[in-house]
Amino acid sequence: MSIRLYHAPLTRSLRVRWLLEELGADYEIVALDFMGGDLQKADYLAKHPLGKVPTLEVDGTTLWESGAMVELLCEKFGKLAPPPGSPKRGEFLQWVHFSEATAMPPVGAFFQNAFIKPEPQRIPAVVEEAKGTIAKWLQLLDDHLKNRKYLLGDEFSAADVMMGYTVNGAKMTGILDARFPNVEAYLGRLLERPALQRASA
Numbered sequence: 001m002s003i004r005l006y007h008a009p010l011t012r013s014l015r016v017r018w019l020l021e022e023l024g025a026d027y028e029i030v031a032l033d034f035m036g037g038d039l040q041k042a043d044y045l046a047k048h049p050l051g052k053v054p055t056l057e058v059d060g061t062t063l064w065e066s067g068a069m070v071e072l073l074c075e076k077f078g079k080l081a082p083p084p085g086s087p088k089r090g091e092f093l094q095w096v097h098f099s100e101a102t103a104m105p106p107v108g109a110f111f112q113n114a115f116i117k118p119e120p121q122r123i124p125a126v127v128e129e130a131k132g133t134i135a136k137w138l139q140l141l142d143d144h145l146k147n148r149k150y151l152l153g154d155e156f157s158a159a160d161v162m163m164g165y166t167v168n169g170a171k172m173t174g175i176l177d178a179r180f181p182n183v184e185a186y187l188g189r190l191l192e193r194p195a196l197q198r199a200s201a
């Protein structure tokens with residue numbers, strides 16, 4: 001199998017690098033300097049015309065969307081996801097998509113409007129709204145994790161890779177705190193995983 005990941009530290013490409021480490025895959029990394037403008041260079045725009053990370057090349061297919069990459073890699077390796085048709089498949093897909101489609105947007109809106117955009121373009125009301133939305137999904141997740149080690153129960157899966165990145169983003173906003181003890185403990189368990197530590201090094 002041939003796998004090449006276009007990666008910038010701290011971005012969503014960490015999900016894919018982390019998963020590749022969990023899978024024990026052989027892969028090539030193309031390191032991009034996010035702040036240094038690498039994503040807007042012509043050679044990268046030829047790979048991803050919107051200039052976003054991650055991009056994954058796998059066996060001749062070029063993919064965008066971290067969630068699609070995670071699903072495809074699990075399928076190719078036959079690991080870390082309940083197989084199609086099995087009882088936990090629906091819940092697995094729900095968490096994979098919830099992490100990016102529902103939980104991640106307010107985290108992004110928070111960072112954009114609190115730190116990233118030029119100051120005159122920042123909207124304080126968006127930051128306040130994002131804080132409320134993040135707290136709501138953190139409560140949902142805290143309730144879900146009350147009697148579970150990972151999203152699907154006792155077994156770690158690729159859904160935890162997707163969600164782990166988002167939960168770490170919520171931690172960085174300052175909104176994930178002692179009000180959500182089950183989520184804090186869950187994030188602690190994920191951060192201890194050697195595969196995540198190797199992917200972050």
Ligand SMILES: N[C@@H](CCC(=O)N[C@@H](CS)C(=O)NCC(=O)O)C(=O)O
Binds near residue numbers: 039054
């Ligand atoms: N839904 C996409 C989002 C990709 C995305 O927005 N990546 C960010 C980094 S975390 C990016 O490249 N931002 C640069 C930009 O939007 O110009 C995914 O999950 O892969």
